[in-house]
Amino acid sequence: MKDANFFSFLAAASTPVLVTFITKRSKPASEQLATIVDLAESYEGVIAFGIVDAEESVQAADHCGILSVPTSVLFKGGKVADRVVGLTSKTALADRLEEDLRSLV
Numbered sequence: 001m002k003d004a005n006f007f008s009f010l011a012a013a014s015t016p017v018l019v020t021f022i023t024k025r026s027k028p029a030s031e032q033l034a035t036i037v038d039l040a041e042s043y044e045g046v047i048a049f050g051i052v053d054a055e056e057s058v059q060a061a062d063h064c065g066i067l068s069v070p071t072s073v074l075f076k077g078g079k080v081a082d083r084v085v086g087l088t089s090k091t092a093l094a095d096r097l098e099e100d101l102r103s104l105v
Helices: 002-011 027-042 058-063 090-104
Strands: 017-022 048-053 071-076 079-085
Touching: 002 017, 002 058, 017 027, 017 058, 027 048, 027 090, 058 079, 071 090, 079 090
Parallel strands: 017 048
Antiparallel strands: 017 071, 071 079
């Protein structure tokens, strides 16, 4: 997702949005992608998922205060609701999302 798409994606979302920031050169970020793809299937219709290359979409990364990758940022109503920094297991990230979903209701 590029900068222009990032902001319109957040604005148009009717569900919470999890955006994961990566770079192509980061091995942990590449590993995190498989987890994000699995979770996107599990949470279809409940959470919208997006992937942003932090080196290519500098405005989006700056807007979210991204200092390292991978970083996943959960938005609700266009505002940051939570963030997870670093390589995170599918189970740990799913648990965190479940906790966030309960608190966002």
